Amino acid sequence: MNVELTELARRFGRNQAVAGVSLQAGPGVYGLLGPNGAGKTSLLRMMATVLPPSSGKMRLLGRDPGNHTQRREVRRRLGYLPQTLGYYPGFTVAEFVEYFALLKDMPPGQVPRAVATAVERVGLGDKGRAKLKTLSGGMLRRAGIAQAIVNRPDLLLLDEPTAGLDPEQRVTFRALLREIGEQATVVVSTHLVEDVGAACTEVALMDRGRVVFHGTPGELTARGEGSGAAGDAPLERGYSAVLAAARS
Amino acid sequence: MTAATAHQAPAAPAAPQLATTGARLAWLYLVSRRIPAAAGLLGALGALLWIALAGHWNITGGPAARLVIPLVIETGAAGIIAVAGHGPFGETERATGRWLPWLRLGSTLALTGAAFAVLAAGATGGALPGGVPALLRDLAGITGTGLLAAAAIGGSFGWAGPMGYLLITEGALATGWGTPWIWPGRPAGDLGGALCAGAMFAAGLAAVTVAGVRSTRSRTALE
Amino acid sequence: MTTATAPARPARAARRLPAPPSFLRLCWIELRRSPMPLILPLIALLFWFDSYRPSTTQAPLYPLVTFWNLGQGHTIIDFGPFVAGMSAWIGSRDGRRNTVDLVSATPRPRWAAQLAAWASAAAWAVAGYLACIGVTFALYAHRGVAGSPPWWWVAVGACAVLAFSAAGFTAGTLLPNRFAAPIAAFGGFLVMMMSSQAGFADRSGWALILPSNSNGNFQADSGILYPWLPDLPIARTMFFAGITVAAISVAGLPAAAGGRRLRMTAAALTAAGLATTGTAVGLASTARLSAHGMVIPALHDAASDRLTSYTPVCTGTGFRVCVNPAYRRYLADTAAALAPAVASVAGLPGAPVRAVQGPAVYDSADGGGGQPVTISGSPPVLSVPLGAWSFLPGINGFSTGPDSVGAFRQSVWLLFGQAFVGAGHGPGTPAQQAVQAALLQRLGVPFADQPGLLGSIELTSGHPEPLPGPVAAAAGRLAALPAATRHAWLATHLAALRAGDVPLSQLP
Numbered sequence: 001m002n003v004e005l006t007e008l009a010r011r012f013g014r015n016q017a018v019a020g021v022s023l024q025a026g027p028g029v030y031g032l033l034g035p036n037g038a039g040k041t042s043l044l045r046m047m048a049t050v051l052p053p054s055s056g057k058m059r060l061l062g063r064d065p066g067n068h069t070q071r072r073e074v075r076r077r078l079g080y081l082p083q084t085l086g087y088y089p090g091f092t093v094a095e096f097v098e099y100f101a102l103l104k105d106m107p108p109g110q111v112p113r114a115v116a117t118a119v120e121r122v123g124l125g126d127k128g129r130a131k132l133k134t135l136s137g138g139m140l141r142r143a144g145i146a147q148a149i150v151n152r153p154d155l156l157l158l159d160e161p162t163a164g165l166d167p168e169q170r171v172t173f174r175a176l177l178r179e180i181g182e183q184a185t186v187v188v189s190t191h192l193v194e195d196v197g198a199a200c201t202e203v204a205l206m207d208r209g210r211v212v213f214h215g216t217p218g219e220l221t222a223r224g225e226g227s228g229a230a231g232d233a234p235l236e237r238g239y240s241a242v243l244a245a246a247r248s
Numbered sequence: 249m250t251a252a253t254a255h256q257a258p259a260a261p262a263a264p265q266l267a268t269t270g271a272r273l274a275w276l277y278l279v280s281r282r283i284p285a286a287a288g289l290l291g292a293l294g295a296l297l298w299i300a301l302a303g304h305w306n307i308t309g310g311p312a313a314r315l316v317i318p319l320v321i322e323t324g325a326a327g328i329i330a331v332a333g334h335g336p337f338g339e340t341e342r343a344t345g346r347w348l349p350w351l352r353l354g355s356t357l358a359l360t361g362a363a364f365a366v367l368a369a370g371a372t373g374g375a376l377p378g379g380v381p382a383l384l385r386d387l388a389g390i391t392g393t394g395l396l397a398a399a400a401i402g403g404s405f406g407w408a409g410p411m412g413y414l415l416i417t418e419g420a421l422a423t424g425w426g427t428p429w430i431w432p433g434r435p436a437g438d439l440g441g442a443l444c445a446g447a448m449f450a451a452g453l454a455a456v457t458v459a460g461v462r463s464t465r466s467r468t469a470l471e
Numbered sequence: 472m473t474t475a476t477a478p479a480r481p482a483r484a485a486r487r488l489p490a491p492p493s494f495l496r497l498c499w500i501e502l503r504r505s506p507m508p509l510i511l512p513l514i515a516l517l518f519w520f521d522s523y524r525p526s527t528t529q530a531p532l533y534p535l536v537t538f539w540n541l542g543q544g545h546t547i548i549d550f551g552p553f554v555a556g557m558s559a560w561i562g563s564r565d566g567r568r569n570t571v572d573l574v575s576a577t578p579r580p581r582w583a584a585q586l587a588a589w590a591s592a593a594a595w596a597v598a599g600y601l602a603c604i605g606v607t608f609a610l611y612a613h614r615g616v617a618g619s620p621p622w623w624w625v626a627v628g629a630c631a632v633l634a635f636s637a638a639g640f641t642a643g644t645l646l647p648n649r650f651a652a653p654i655a656a657f658g659g660f661l662v663m664m665m666s667s668q669a670g671f672a673d674r675s676g677w678a679l680i681l682p683s684n685s686n687g688n689f690q691a692d693s694g695i696l697y698p699w700l701p702d703l704p705i706a707r708t709m710f711f712a713g714i715t716v717a718a719i720s721v722a723g724l725p726a727a728a729g730g731r732r733l734r735m736t737a738a739a740l741t742a743a744g745l746a747t748t749g750t751a752v753g754l755a756s757t758a759r760l761s762a763h764g765m766v767i768p769a770l771h772d773a774a775s776d777r778l779t780s781y782t783p784v785c786t787g788t789g790f791r792v793c794v795n796p797a798y799r800r801y802l803a804d805t806a807a808a809l810a811p812a813v814a815s816v817a818g819l820p821g822a823p824v825r826a827v828q829g830p831a832v833y834d835s836a837d838g839g840g841g842q843p844v845t846i847s848g849s850p851p852v853l854s855v856p857l858g859a860w861s862f863l864p865g866i867n868g869f870s871t872g873p874d875s876v877g878a879f880r881q882s883v884w885l886l887f888g889q890a891f892v893g894a895g896h897g898p899g900t901p902a903q904q905a906v907q908a909a910l911l912q913r914l915g916v917p918f919a920d921q922p923g924l925l926g927s928i929e930l931t932s933g934h935p936e937p938l939p940g941p942v943a944a945a946a947g948r949l950a951a952l953p954a955a956t957r958h959a960w961l962a963t964h965l966a967a968l969r970a971g972d973v974p975l976s977q978l979p
Contacts, residue, residue, distance in 0.1 A: 050575045068730040075578040086569030090504045099500055102493045103577035103584055282649065289650060307667035320660050327653030334649055404560060407653035411552055412513055414660065419521040
């Protein structure tokens with residue numbers, strides 16, 4: 001198992017952002033669904049080791065991120081795309097990806113090829129020398145994905161990765177996720193159910209800091225059948241049905 | 249609401265509501281520019297001026313030398329005013345209605361006034377060369393250089409204008425350069441120095457009011 | 472195995488250079504994209520105005536042209552605050568650009584990424600500083616400035632730029648918002664101005680470490696007759712190096728900077744930096760005045776005290792005057808000034824047979840009017856400390872206009888007269904004053920002008936008063952005598968006069 005969470009919680013003052021989440025995940029693509037404020041981003045940040053949990057246990061890639069040495073090892077094999085992507089406008093695409101490749105302690109000899117591969121995989125091969133400040137929002141997002149995958153991570157955490165991508169790019173991106181998920185654990189946090197349906201093998205639905213559903217997209221769809229819940233697609237109806245049940 | 253009423257213009261808000269809304273808008277604008285924090289920093293500079301005058305902090309030299317440390321403090325205030333105009337919203341804000349120039353004008357004047365007030369209070373610590381009239385003139389002029397710099401090269405670098413002016417002034421004072429454009433070197437009641445400082449402030453104020461502070465951030469990551 | 476079956480030689484594998492370490496690659500990216508170069512054109516403009524332009528009003532000698540910009544730290548004032556402000560802006564980058572999470576989620580400690588950003592910014596800043604200095608020295612060379620450049624002081628400036636950069640950068644990491652840059656720039660200016668306030672006029676003690684304390688640390692003949700004394704610059708280099716290490720290490724102290732071991736290393740480096748700075752201050756406080764500059768005993772190299780050997784340039788005929796080649800342009804005027812003075816005492820005991828340039832004595836004061844000449848040796852040789860004189864013909868010192876040849880000559884005559892009568896540094900006995908005044912009057916300086924002349928070359932403190940009545944009367948009588956009579960009286964009484972044994976009443 002690459003991800004083992006046991007009663008993981010996080011509090012911000014009086015706000016219980018994550019209220020005891022338990023999950024296990026091996027290789028594959030896992031969707032993290034939920035309405036705004038459900039705690040998805042906080043959970044993802046804890047898994048990215050940038051936010052310490054308030055309580056609970058977490059093991060990532062067989063290691064305890066609470067231990068400094070083991071946390072560094074986790075980060076070497078981690079790829080992370082936050083919800084709000086910060087960047088240095090003066091860097092080119094290639095420099096941006098290379099910068100994070102170096103920060104991830106990739107062997108220097110492997111960096112140039114890894115950067116080129118990552119940039120190609122996200123479809124920015126012809127924009128490698130373009131400065132980030134000249135890119136559109138979707139291209140920036142893809143540059144962010146490139147830095148997340150440059151080190152061929154064993155654990156890839158993506159928060160709203162398809163924001164700003166056009167439909168064609170989203171299709172390509174989902175194929176990329178499936179490819180990466182064959183060997184690594186990919187956790188995708190999104191509120192776009194179609195992304196989950198197309199790419200994920202398992203999905204967890206969060207609401208108010210808790211996991212209210214954990215199963216396959218097909219099982220989520222089944223929850224919506226005959227429930228009368230709102231939604232334009234079967235997965236959306238399943239999503240609405242589970243939320244309604246959790247809140248009743 | 250029915251379809252018939254949907255397209256009727258809303259009733260004009262009452263005057264008290266307008267005033268409340270205006271105050272609310274102004275406050276939000278000030279907060280977005282971190283002007284409360286800027287005011288706090290200006291207060292600290294006022295305290296520093298008081299300490300400098302009470303402690304007779306003077307660089308070695310004649311009357312011109314005694315100007316330098318108060319000038320440095322005034323320049324610090326001008327640098328803070330210059331960067332405070334920098335907004336985080338970029339084009340999103342520029343694509344709004346008519347209030348933005350008034351907000352820029354009002355906030356700049358308010359912050360400059362606040363800077364003058366705290367520095368004047370700080371000047372009670374001792375004998376400020378030229379007194380409060382010179383303080384007003386010098387602060388206004390140097391602030392003008394900062395506003396012009398912010399309009400030209402961006403709010404993040406607006407501080408470079410006052411600092412550059414300070415360096416030129418320091419060299420000019422040492423060599424006895426008498427041009428009115430080096431207004432800190434002129435007597436407090438000197439008309440030429442006052443006009444030049446006033447012109448600089450007016451130019452800077454006009455620039456940031458009409459054009460705004462140049463944004464070095466073309467867009468946010470998720471636009 | 473036959474040649475037919477011998478295995479083909481393998482193609483030589485393409486040689487690949489080993490990949491540079493990751494940190495260097497990080498630095499390379501940062502170097503290429505650092506915003507520090509954006510501020511360098513403004514700094515260069517200000518450098519021209521504040522550091523180069525004033526130096527063009529000085530006589531073309533390195534101790535004079537670099538007194539204001541390097542000696543009084545104006546190159547540091549030009550660079551330091553702006554570098555501090557820009558470095559603060561760079562240091563606050565992660566906070567402003569919302570990249571804290573991205574950078575934190577990597578195994579390399581955040582401090583390492585910050586060090587790469589700082590190192591690149593500092594490299595640009597120091598390169599800009601050295602470029603400005605380089606262009607300045609090139610212009611000096613084109614202008615024919617004589618002597619050797621004060622390289623140690625250039626190193627002090629470079630270290631100061633590093634220190635401002637480190638302090639500004641760390642301030643930016645700790646205060647990652649829009650006000651970091653103006654606060655850092657303001658702080659840099661205030662520090663330099665306070666440096667000018669704290670110990671500008673000090674001639675001893677800890678204040679000598681301050682970058683704006685020049686106060687004659689630029690000895691007049693440094694780099695010409697004597698090497699530049701490295702003692703104080705070494706201490707200041709240590710001072711700024713210590714600040715640099717301490718400041719940049721502070722950025723490694725917060726929990727977010729890295730693991731415990733790294734933060735302990737940062738704490739140790741902070742302590743080491745502060746210790747280095749404190750040591751430098753301690754060393755500066757032990758500095759003492761020597762003939763050629765400020766000497767710090769623990770750092771002093773005796774070789775610095777030795778005269779720099781040189782081949783003098785001399786006048787061809789008559790009273791031979793020899794000077795250091797750096798003062799070649801003053802040779803003709805010096806010889807022309809000395810000629811009538813020497814002629815007026817020719818044949819008298821102690822009259823010098825030739826003149827050589829002597830080293831100025833360091834007196835740790837700004838400017839300096841005129842150090843006295845001396846006559847010594849057998850046969851008597853006149854030693855002329857040209858380097859100590861602020862009245863050399865042409866532009867020199869901080870005077871508002873060039874000094875005339877006429878004023879130069881009169882000053883030379885006065886100094887010659889003082890040495891010849893044995894008055895030395897002080898005004899001398901009444902008899903010596905009268906004899907000197909008479910000689911000066913015969914050379915062409917009226918009695919009424921002589922107090923002003925004395926004051927202009929600052930040999931006495933305060934404003935010299937006109938000669939007291941009896942002295943003036945005796946001087947007038949002596950000056951009115953026929954030359955032969957006066958000459959004979961001097962020949963008889965000079966030894967006693969120089970010894971101070973001649974009362975005023977004995978003058979004819």
